[in-house]
Amino acid sequence: MNTIGEIGIKELASEYGTPLYVYDEQKLTANYHRLKSALDKYYTRNSIHFATKSNNNIEVLKSFKKAGSRVEASSPMEILIAEAAGFSGDDIFYNGNYESVEDFEFISSRSSMKINLDDISSFDRLFKATKELPERISFRINPGVGRGGFEGITTAGSDAKFGIPYEMAKHAYRKAKEAGVKRFGIHMMTGSNNLEPYYFAEAVDKLMMIAHDVFSELDIAPEFVNIGGGFGVPYYDEESELDVDLMARLISETFIERCQKYGFGSPELILEPGRYLIANAGYLISQVTGVKDSYRKFIGLDAGMGTIARPSLYGAFHRIKAYDNSNPEERVNICGQYCENSDILAKGISLPKLAEGDLVTILDAGAYCYVMASSYNSRPIPAEVMVSSGKHKLIRRRETFDDFMNLYNF
């Protein structure tokens, strides 16, 4: 693999250094349009809010804005980042958990955002933070079951920290209504990185039944229904892409049918994908810094567990491509430069023979990669570059020793 969006990988590495995150604007835009047009085909009152937590680069957010996307923020600082990218008001869906009263003081200052609350206790804290409650809120429901790519990203079920147990949802909405909230939405997200289209329709069905149960008794209707994200991408060659058209058709059919049945009218259908929109549009270019013939063969890269945490944190797999494919393949372990044996990016994979100085590209590095980077071993957090229409530009610079030292200025 030697180009990203028509730009030579060697050119990028030599201009910006390695390790380097690179995003392909055409690809992220295409991801957005694929999802958006599939939804529009079956239910036009939909909104896609890109999940900033998956990638918080302001230029990435601007690209999504240009494509027509809205944005989801999961913390006060992500609201500021979304605003810096030009989003405001209704275009921001705020969705956090266990926020402090101080967090809610800030959040409630943006009362035209869609504000989602993770619990009844969150509502109580919002009410402590401001007597001027937002006109509209939603609650996140935990239906008691969940499914994700693996446990750490399964975001509902009895062990999940998220959402209100659905038995208590009625109580939460009643409390909000009695406190003067006028308009309501509802939210549920049960897991991340699912590739199975039927899964989402089932989730919609479940959420709509809960919505009916809760809302009918309180004589309110949902203004929006946020079914979360969780739309998966294939990290392995053997996996198939999520069939977005089928998924959109299934969820829309279920949604429309339930809205009619429950008399909900035509509420806004909201999705908040992160991974689906940006994972495969992101690449991590890294240089081979050492090749070791030990009990196994180790290829050492200048990217490691501090640069990209998913392999060490979840045992997650990312495909790695050699710049030069012409060499015969061999079985290798890929590691970084961090002084810890967790710093393994891949075990026993086949790659064309690599030598020091060679470049490799780690795929699907757009989501949950840069945002989880650390300065472990005092290795600096990498730079990010955007490629678009045959051009490339730096969109966040590499951390430096001066940045480290800057935290001692006070």
Added chain:
Amino acid sequence: MNTIGEIGIKELASEYGTPLYVYDEQKLTANYHRLKSALDKYYTRNSIHFATKSNNNIEVLKSFKKAGSRVEASSPMEILIAEAAGFSGDDIFYNGNYESVEDFEFISSRSSMKINLDDISSFDRLFKATKELPERISFRINPGVGRGGFEGITTAGSDAKFGIPYEMAKHAYRKAKEAGVKRFGIHMMTGSNNLEPYYFAEAVDKLMMIAHDVFSELDIAPEFVNIGGGFGVPYYDEESELDVDLMARLISETFIERCQKYGFGSPELILEPGRYLIANAGYLISQVTGVKDSYRKFIGLDAGMGTIARPSLYGAFHRIKAYDNSNPEERVNICGQYCENSDILAKGISLPKLAEGDLVTILDAGAYCYVMASSYNSRPIPAEVMVSSGKHKLIRRRETFDDFMNLYNF
């Protein structure tokens, strides 16, 4: 738990905010002296090099320097940090892995450091980086077996990325000798967080046999023997402290006996502990931001997987203490504010009943905690404070939105 080093935890939280890392200088100094005096009792030609990778705060390094410690650095930036704390030359033990030629250009500019190489290929890169080789080097040996608290921190054995397989060690030293290196050391570290004193003596024995095998044939003697770190601390109430005196006696006896047997004279015995010196001198103060009665009871903190990664990364356990112990205990899950179910700090532990706004203290947070922090969910990296002799001072400020934005200035 309501004080750290005689300072009220409420006072610290109110002055510096939460989450907040706090280090107790008396405690870290006592840790150093306990280890140092145990070693001095049995073998005086010893050096302790504090592992910067466990805690890279410059004021923490200065405290260790004041106590008499030397320092270990694992990357070029850690060398700069050690220098900023006042260390230089021989007081710095450099010990990295899979460094690039560019890294070695920088490293070799500090030729009076002790420079440890992870492989023969590292030596080749050092030689590419500079024709003026350092006078003295050492190699890290992988004896083919290892033991750590768990797999991610087991740093030797056939699956470990570290060190030269001992069968190839002779070849490495010969190559270095023929290239003109005059003085040699040897290094081995097989695992981290071991609490068993006999383990270390066995490791020394193994390393000395390897040293004998390698060095006798090349007619050289080790100027130093670095047995690494790995000295454990109890993270659970049920665990006992490492018996440092016994450990020091056992390793010294083995070391002296082997030096005599192999005619090594009295080489410097080097230890590079991180965790043992700083883990229990560090505390993470956090505020309860939410209390949720879901399918389980969740206590949400303003510290989470971005603040302290060890629980989500390794499933590691850290004791958590409530500020107020007078309430009856209940079983709870402790989580942070991150939008991910990996963000669980403890499951099913008993704690005195907690309410929003209460403070808790996470113990043993001095090592491998701040250094692995990330800005995930755009939550800022916390501040660090040192308490000493009844006083407290900020030693690194909290990250701000301006710091995030600063990476867009280029």
